Amino acid sequence: MQGLAPPLSDGDDRNKTRHWMETSYLSHLQSRMSWNIAKVRTGYASPTRSTFSLASMADVDHVKELRRCYNRSALLDALHHLSDNGPHNHTVVAWTGEIRQAADSNDDAVSDDNLPITPSSTSISLGGNARMQITPSKNVFVTRADQLRLEQQLHEDDISIVPVWLADESDMTTEGIRLHDQSRWRRYAEHDLCALLHYRQHPPSEPYSEGVRWADYCRMNQRFAQRVIETYRPGDIVVIHDYYLMLLPLLLRERYPDISVAFYLHTPFPSSELIRCLGRRQSILNGILGSDLVVFQSFHYAQHFANTCARILGLEATSRAVQTAARRVRIEVIPMGTSIATVHALAWKATATEKCALLKQQHGGKKIMVAYDPKDRLGGVDKKLLAFDRFLTKYPEYQNRVVLIQVMSPTTMEADDAQEADYATGVGELVAEVNRKYGSLDYMPIQLQSQNLTVDEYFALLRSGDVALFTSVRDGMSTTSLEYVVCQRDGHGPVIISEFSGTASSLKEAIHINPWDTDGVADQIYRALNMSEEERRDIHAAVYKRVAERDVRYWATTLLRRLKRAVGARDSRHFGANGLADIGER
Numbered sequence: 001m002q003g004l005a006p007p008l009s010d011g012d013d014r015n016k017t018r019h020w021m022e023t024s025y026l027s028h029l030q031s032r033m034s035w036n037i038a039k040v041r042t043g044y045a046s047p048t049r050s051t052f053s054l055a056s057m058a059d060v061d062h063v064k065e066l067r068r069c070y071n072r073s074a075l076l077d078a079l080h081h082l083s084d085n086g087p088h089n090h091t092v093v094a095w096t097g098e099i100r101q102a103a104d105s106n107d108d109a110v111s112d113d114n115l116p117i118t119p120s121s122t123s124i125s126l127g128g129n130a131r132m133q134i135t136p137s138k139n140v141f142v143t144r145a146d147q148l149r150l151e152q153q154l155h156e157d158d159i160s161i162v163p164v165w166l167a168d169e170s171d172m173t174t175e176g177i178r179l180h181d182q183s184r185w186r187r188y189a190e191h192d193l194c195a196l197l198h199y200r201q202h203p204p205s206e207p208y209s210e211g212v213r214w215a216d217y218c219r220m221n222q223r224f225a226q227r228v229i230e231t232y233r234p235g236d237i238v239v240i241h242d243y244y245l246m247l248l249p250l251l252l253r254e255r256y257p258d259i260s261v262a263f264y265l266h267t268p269f270p271s272s273e274l275i276r277c278l279g280r281r282q283s284i285l286n287g288i289l290g291s292d293l294v295v296f297q298s299f300h301y302a303q304h305f306a307n308t309c310a311r312i313l314g315l316e317a318t319s320r321a322v323q324t325a326a327r328r329v330r331i332e333v334i335p336m337g338t339s340i341a342t343v344h345a346l347a348w349k350a351t352a353t354e355k356c357a358l359l360k361q362q363h364g365g366k367k368i369m370v371a372y373d374p375k376d377r378l379g380g381v382d383k384k385l386l387a388f389d390r391f392l393t394k395y396p397e398y399q400n401r402v403v404l405i406q407v408m409s410p411t412t413m414e415a416d417d418a419q420e421a422d423y424a425t426g427v428g429e430l431v432a433e434v435n436r437k438y439g440s441l442d443y444m445p446i447q448l449q450s451q452n453l454t455v456d457e458y459f460a461l462l463r464s465g466d467v468a469l470f471t472s473v474r475d476g477m478s479t480t481s482l483e484y485v486v487c488q489r490d491g492h493g494p495v496i497i498s499e500f501s502g503t504a505s506s507l508k509e510a511i512h513i514n515p516w517d518t519d520g521v522a523d524q525i526y527r528a529l530n531m532s533e534e535e536r537r538d539i540h541a542a543v544y545k546r547v548a549e550r551d552v553r554y555w556a557t558t559l560l561r562r563l564k565r566a567v568g569a570r571d572s573r574h575f576g577a578n579g580l581a582d583i584g585e586r
Helices: 074-084 144-155 182-197 207-231 248-255 281-288 299-313 340-347 350-362 381-394 417-438 455-464 479-487 518-529 533-549 552-572
Strands: 091-095 139-143 160-164 176-180 237-241 260-264 293-296 316-318 321-323 328-333 367-374 402-409 446-449 467-470 495-498 511-513
Touching: 074 552, 091 207, 139 144, 144 160, 144 176, 160 207, 182 207, 207 248, 237 248, 237 552, 248 260, 248 281, 260 552, 281 299, 293 299, 293 552, 299 316, 299 321, 299 328, 328 552, 340 455, 340 479, 350 455, 367 381, 367 455, 381 402, 381 417, 381 518, 402 417, 417 446, 455 479, 467 479, 467 518, 479 495, 479 533, 495 518, 511 518
Parallel strands: 091 160, 237 260, 260 293, 293 328, 367 402, 367 467, 402 446, 467 495, 495 511
Antiparallel strands: 139 176, 316 321, 321 328
């Protein structure tokens, strides 16, 4: 093993069993200041100690200190579970994120209790991704000594982490690395891919700028491939996560033809009509098809992927597999869950409990509806506000008896500033109109918070809600709705969730709504607020059972089991003559 792994001792657990190498994409892609890309290496792991590390800097012009800032992650919870329950290890290969200026070079690493939380459609962070609202330095020089110091710290963490340093070759010297325009590495993924995957299209851009974004995307994937190869050993399993690394499976396959690779997409995958609009569509699809296994959050996304491969690449494909010239690529649907143990530990901390009680006290016995969404059109906040307005008009007895606490966090994808500003302005105007119509000096029916919450505030909000309302018009798996279910173990608050959410299929007993049906959503709000305690308990028991059975531990073990099956079929050549007809039991 090359790279940062320590030498093996005679008694090392690797002598007992085959290595698993997992390379995962840790998407703090929603996080402007803490984006973690790929996770790699041997193993199995647990759901309670999830931390992730990124570089922090203390000076604009040069790095005085690199230190770790910890983020929670459902994916890291899964790794901890696997490692704690098996003889294997993991290594995380991850971008440092944009190096940012710390407020005080003497500050300690960010406290878990003060981490901001934002909602996630990729289910990578607990409650979403921690987004540090601090502008990265435009020009930073990281000395080689600082690099080595951070790499040693990350290697010694509870899950070994190998940082990826993204810079042009001309900016990498024996003395260190000069970092500038650090956000360039995410631009193609956020501007071109993320929008399209969520059924949004930007107007055509000038060819040169698109070419620059694409070149950076290719270099980023190549750099990740180099780091994975440095840590790879035969027999390792590689699991790659999300759209930032869609080229990586093929890059690794070209180096190691027999490598075991899974690709997991946390976002939606749209119809082939949308993918046809992507200029680099063939490169992206062929990159993904370097995998042995491609996994989606929903059956519909798997269908769209298969249809896209058939239509654009001319391959034989079903919703269960795609037959390429080299191999059969298996397709699976494994929704990612959350860690109940982690949510319980955080939501029932004394500090969170105190904030929950204070929140309820502030609203004087009124019913509390909670909502937590990104500040973009995909969250459907505008449609939610229209439905809440309709609810108060249609059911006037609830005026002055219910409040909607709507938290909006920075958007997931790179968005046009003017477009985002226009949407935020429209949301603000809707809130003002509803509050003007139904509010008074001592009652505001809607409380809009455009800010990140601390961990304590986030879980206090989820615990305090009598009803949760999610009206996304398109997203992948949002852990916020799952965490709300866990936080309602005592209150049994109903979940109203959009049928367009990737989480809807995992919460079948929840109240499903069409966000465009304003009257229908208003009626379902009324239904949720008027449920008998018995009905609330029954529905909550059913959705809680689903969340508990399909948690991050289930996700991780199922993914590895199905990848092993796919690799076994490939190696045994059972599928060789019969193509897709050979697919066995799922």
